[in-house]
Amino acid sequence: MNVLLLGASGRIGHRIANELLERDHDVTGISRSGEIDKIDDADFKAVAGDATNPDEIAELAAGHDAVASALGPSGDEGAEIIPKMAEALIEGLRQTDVDRFVWTGGAGGLNVGPDTQLVTTDEFPDELVPLAEAHIDAWEVIRDVDDLQWSYIAPPAQIEPGERTGEYRTAEGQLVANEDGESRISMEDFAVAFVDELENNDAIHTQLAVGY
Template sequence: MSIVIFGASGNIGSNIRKEALSRGHRVTAVTKNTRLDPTENLTPLNADIANADDVAKIVAGHDAVISAYSPGLRNYSAEDAAALIEKAHQSLFAAVKQADVKRLIIVGGVGSLEASPGVDVVDSDFYPAGHRAHTLRNREILRSLKRGEHDLDWTYVSPPLEIKAGERTGQFRLGQDQLLRDQNGDSRISEADFAIAILDALDQGTFKRQRFTAAY
């Protein structure tokens, strides 16, 4: 399978890239500033996901697109990040539709998961107030997909509360709209196992036009 990965050098994106290559997929790895070295089955590109024309040219002819794009909050305020997220996804959706790519997987945020009945993580009392603006934008993107506004064969995947470097175990649980916690109340997964869950969904054709999450 030929896959385009946006945000392919980030913490989550790099693990998705490695997992896809380990399964024998052909990967076009798109980054904005970081340069990756080409290897077998890997074609690195530098491009801006917010440029719809460029994105359409890049994704044309591929079987699937995975977006792990995130501007992050180290260099941007939550409000500025929200604006960048909105622009990037408008571009991505238009380009994927124009190029007639058959599968789109979006790595989103934890905030739209339900922390307790009727209360999303972003609206809970433990969620950092300084993160709300960009988290609300991510939630609205998911809602617009669920409303069918973009006519795409999409999958949206949300991480648990904690995702960081760690062991690739292949052992985790899957859920859909509720935040997953273990018996100790922790909500976590390694980036490597999260990548497995994403590539499994792509390879097995599961969670089409649905959101899912993965955690221990």
């Protein structure tokens, strides 16, 4: 596959790039500067682009089989950029023949019980509420789209750099936690789950939560 990866310079994004490259896909990685030193592979090309601009996204996406996103606010950007980037991606892709995208979302909007989202629980850190709400806003933008083949992959509560085990579990719209109540995954295994979805298209029009 020839994949356009938005957010390729990010913590999760560069791991998705590495997972794609390991599986022999070609990757065009986007960041604002266009400089992505972390990845050195003949099948990787770094290109500058602004993911809030639908016309730029359309131009960048042309000729690719799918778009992957690990976008998030970086530098001095506020969380509200997340739904704006979701809107720009959708509007941009509608100008192209590319109709497949896989989006990295947030855990806060996942259910932890009947009609209870993680973000509304007492354990959810106050300082992360604006970010979680921005991810929920982006989810609400994406979930109504029926003319593009999207998948929304939501991390568990904790996601950190770690080991690639190749193991993970999934649940639709529901936080994934182990028997001790821990909801976690390594960024490397999140990338495995993300690329599995890009390759297999098992969760089209689905909010797919992943975790151990």
